[in-house]
Amino acid sequence: MIQDFLFQAFAASAILGAVIMVTRRNPVSAVIFLVGVFFATSGMFLMLDAHYIAAINVILYGGAIMVLFLFVLMLLNLGHADWRDLRGPVGGLVGGSISIAFLGVLTRLFVGGADARPVVEIAGGALREAAAEQGVVGVVARPLFQEYVIVLEVTGVLLLVAIVGTILLARGERT
Amino acid sequence: MSLGAVTGSGSLVATALGGQEGAGAGFQPVLPWLILALPLLGAAVNGAGAFLWRDDKRIPTIVGPAALLGSFAVVLLNFIAMSGAEPHGAAVVGLWNWIVSGDLRIGVDLQFDPLSMLMCMIVTGVGSLIHVYSVGYMRDDPGYSRYFSYLNLFVFFMLVLVLGASFPLMFVGWEGVGLCSYLLIGFWYENREYANAGKKAFIMNRIGDAGFLVAMFLIFTAFGTLDFIPVFEAAEGTLAYGGALVTGITLLLFLGCTGKSAQIPLHTWLPDAMAGPTPVSALIHAATMVTAGVYLIARTSVLFALSPVSQGVVAAVGAGTALFAASIAIRQYDIKKVLAYSTISQLGYMFLAVGVGAFTAGVFHLMTHAFFKALLFLGAGAVIHAVHHAWAHGEDGHGDARHGDPNDMRNHGGLRKYMPRTFVFMWVATLAIAGVPPLAGFFSKDEIIWYSGVYGTPILWGVALATAVLTAVYMARLMVMTFHGRNRTFGHGGVAEAGRRLHEVPAVMWAPLALLAVLSVVGGWANIPEALPLLPTVEWLHHWLEPVFAPAIAVKEAHGFAPEYRAPAGGGEALWAGVSAAIAIAAVVGTVRALSPKPVPTEAESEAPTGFARVLHDKWYVDELYDRAIVRPSLALWRACWRIVDAGLIDGAVNGAGRAARLLGWAGGQLQTGRVTTYLVAFMLGALLVLGVLS
């Protein structure tokens, strides 16, 4: 019961945080609220028995990536509010309608899609049992290093390429 | 030249013709190919000479006339051989297959029959004389070699025209002579007028040639062959008498004739053709090429005999042209123009003759006309030559512009004193053409007048008679203006200077004149009418040509042709011969009497004629009419085709399509703003679409 309440609280704060983040003129406060959203979703991950994902969501997203954003904001000295940042009514109308359309389509997709598929036997409980058996990390690590090992390695290469690319791009024209 | 092929191909034709060929069995042509080869060789040698030894005049001087004389000698041999063989039918000599395609076979076959031999005699005989004359006339021309090359080539094509045993081969000669005519009219191509005249001649001839071509197609479709002998033999069986097909064929052929022989409505090129050197006018535009139309009708006499309508048209056009051209000739000042219209008029006579069915008379007049008209032209050439030299060898060397046109008779006058020989020869020719007995023209023209009345209608007869009067008048006027009275070459007061400068032409020029003068006298004796049996050669030409024209006469007789031999106004041939001779003499004498006392103004002094005389002087404004009604509208239409249809409509559509594509591309390009947001919107709409379709 308390868990359900917590979950719904996380959900509500995630939505709230997202709304605030989108509407902030000051980029730094947008970053702060985004970090809040990430924390809220991490909480939801936890409640959904994805403990490992919850952890790295906090560390990776909430920590590393958002800090990176902050660094860039500071580096470029963009940390102040800008009136021109928000679009006018036309942009709002276009963005709003597309957004609402997305909401509708996604909702229909989730509901209808779930309806179309046969309900699989693995319920929330099964995942929890596996976690109890293999550990919170193990339940993710086993398939990762067994079935998906090649994908994992490729991801590693991708990160390497990203590192090189980032350095090259960020280094600029200096010779 | 493979003789095996010659006889082989020839016999092929002979067997195809069956028994008819038996008539020609007695006559085998001697060296037939040499007749053609010599002028062609001459043309080639002289043509090469025009490039290689342009300044050396010895080679063309020898080769040019020699090629013709050689050819004439061979023709003469054959002529004698043919007259020795009785009956003298047709012999066909095949040289090689020209066009063979499906059931169409056109051989390079030569047909030797009385008609073609007679024509060959005229072409090579008169041609030889004119070649010799040209040696003198063209002596100082820088294009001497080229001239002889063209002239030889012309004779070659003329012989092909005459000897060709099929319509297409005749057409080769037909267009070939047109080409040479074009080249020779525009011989002095630096003068734009002259070059234009050549072009005009070619194009007007082409109009007729198109008719000739379509006629050939009709013949081939009807007969399955284009060889003369099979066509003529099958004609009566294949074509209905007076039917549309034969009328169409013959009228189209006649269209070809009007082009080549300068009959109404395609006559306007011939006067302009006088731009060429005068011997050319004599050979091509008087004696030979322009008579090809008459020859064609004579050759296809069977077909024409089958179509009374066409015959009527031919006769009417011939008579009309004769009168029309004669009326113009009366008011011309250019000596060559007078002769040109005279030629058109005389050709009209010939068409009148073949039109009413007097084929022999037409060919007879063709022959005598070749003699006296060539003589007239060469004489005129001598006059022009003399006047030109008198002017050109003046103090400043080139006085043409100062003095005027050497062709203009107003610049002549009194030449009798300076050019006595030419004067005599010219009078012989004049009397011949006027129809004064016993000269050539009397017999031939009288025959035409007689038959136009007997075979034709009273109107044709009247026109023929009227034209005879006009002929005598304009010729006498020409003689008076040129040779009589006082000399005006150096103005009215320049008689003394004229005496120093004007001379008789050299022997190489007057000798051919003399020979032609003899022929102009005796030429008519070849066909003495039965009514006037003065010589043993009564109806000789008639008999000679009988094998050629007998089928046509037979056709006509089979369809109710039975003329009564008396003139429309009554009386027999002898009577009317006497009458027409009297008319001619009276007209000549009258004109000389009337004109001689009158002083003639020089070219510079004379005023433009007025009234009806002006209409005649300006040739009834036919050229202007054609220019306004045909040439200019055509050019306007053609320009419109180019500017409006081609560049406007079609290219407009094409370029419009291109522009439309570019516009579409530009419109599409406008979607590419280059801003991320635009693409994001598009991307999201796309994602929505995909998701929407999926769900």
Add this chain to the structure above:
Amino acid sequence: MSEAGLAGALGVNGLIALFVSAILFSIGVIGVLLRRNAIIVFMCVELMLNAANLSLVAFSRMHGIEGQIFVFFVMAVAAAEAAVGLAIIIAIFRHYEVVDLDRFRLLKW
């Protein structure tokens, strides 16, 4: 029936998670389209990624652990993307001295 079936498979929380995911994603969309600042647009993209992750995790309760594995990879790629993206923004800023998306039209040659 579908509501009950889905709720039965995912639990009520799972269902809520899916709706939250949809809402977060839509908010991300509106942010991307509404903001001119490249960095904030970028952040909204991260928000959308996170929303997607949320639905993956929710469905992993129904279909098994692969959902979480996928999330792992998404995060790895997102990290790389964030790094490269920010580097690009820096490079652009260096050149134009501005991060307003409407000020440059680099996608058109």
Add this chain to the structure above:
Amino acid sequence: MALYDGHWILTALVVLPLVGGAACLLVPEARAKTVALATTLVLFALSLPLFWTFDTAESGFQNLVSIPWIEAWGISYAVGVDGISILMILLTTFTMPLAVAGSFSHIRRRERAFYAMLLFLTTGMIGVFVALDLFLFYVFWEIMLIPMYFLIGVWGGERRIYSAVKFFLYTAAGSLLMLVAIVTLAWIFQDGSGAWSFAYDDLASLELGRRAQLWLFGGFALAFAIKVPLFPFHTWLPDAHVEAPTAGSVILAGVLLKMGVYGFLRFGLPLFPAAATDPAVVNAMLVLGLIGILYAAWVAAVQPDAKKLIAYTSVAHLGFVVLGVFGLTTQGIEGGILQMVNHGISTGTLFLLIGMLYERRHSRRIADFGGIAKVMPVFAFALVVVALSSVGLPGTNGFVGEFLILVGTFRTHPWIAAIATTGVIFAACYMLPMVQRVVFNRLDREENRTLTDVNRRERLILAPLLALILLIGVWPGPFLNRTRASVEALIEHVETRTASAPPVEAASVEPSSVEPVLIEAPSVEAASVEAAPIAAGSGATPAHISKSAVEAGEGE
């Protein structure tokens, strides 16, 4: 002659220019022209025996070679020669050395690429004439387009880009439809027999319904009509000709324009006999040809640019050829083929001559000349002879072709032929004034006084052309001989197939009671179903080809 049994020769003719072209790209700039000339001369020498050893009695294909290429789709490298293509091949190999030699002093930049393009173009042209597989044919057809595009676009005159693009788009637009038609044809064949094939004999053995024939014929016809070019698809030609370098114009006139009519003869008539003899189609083609003859002559007569004038005369001449082909008589088609050769020679020479003038004077405007005969007598002589050939004066090649065409067409369509005959008048109306204004009249321009007559190289180029003009004019036998058997077989094929086609459709209907229009196949689908049964019967044909190919292999 054992070595020369002909089977390798066609392939050699296709490949050699490719090799030569590559060699041109590799050798130093100054050597390129020599390599190109040598290649084309060898090519001509190689093709001559093809002419001598041609069996005039054989109506089918000779020197057949067929090697599978893309077997899954039934595509093979099949080449052969018959009476329709032999003269075209010879014309190509004859024209090429002259075109190359004619460019020696004209092309001064990027010589290597220029001569390589010429040689690549040769491959395409010969390939089109020898290909007996429709796919192969299409490949060569398109190969041809590219070098020509560059020849015009790179070495052309001022508006070269516009002209090159126009040329390319026009041609490509047509040929794409043809590709659709080819693939459809192969698909219909596959539908009936179960196997794909693009082989000519296979596809020619299909018996299609009338409606299907009309559609497919339309696809081919548009491509060919543009290439011919028939009015109103002709406007690319004047532009392309005017802007192209001399060699380009010579090849364009000499060979490329023949592709259209060749296509009609090789594919249009035999593959779709019912469509090609459909009165509406025939009349449309004849009328378009007729319009081409008259209209192009008129437009030519008022052109101020000599090259453009000659370009329009090409339209007129090709109009005659189309007339002959669709007159569907032996004389008409033979005349048409011969006239293509004639046009190639005469018009090619005219372009060479104008090119020579342009090199000296850098102008093509007729008004800029006059009296040239005085300073360039040999040139004037050549121009007059060629002009006369172009107007079809008897004794030159032009007459033989025109006469046969007209006499042939007259038998089936007298009125059209009769009107077309007036074309000979208009021919004189455009050609003679041009000749007069260029070589005759007074030499009144100072710049023209210093013009030099044609040099020895140019004389060597002109001599064989002039000789051929006269030779074909007086003795066309050897040329007509070689076309006869094939042309007669073609007409027979078309006639028998046309005669046999209606009963197939009319079988179910009372022949007398129903209008022919009503018994047409209702749709393309229905037509293709009709096509199905016969395709099985044609199984013998590929065997025939492969058999002769095997024999070919053994022969060597």
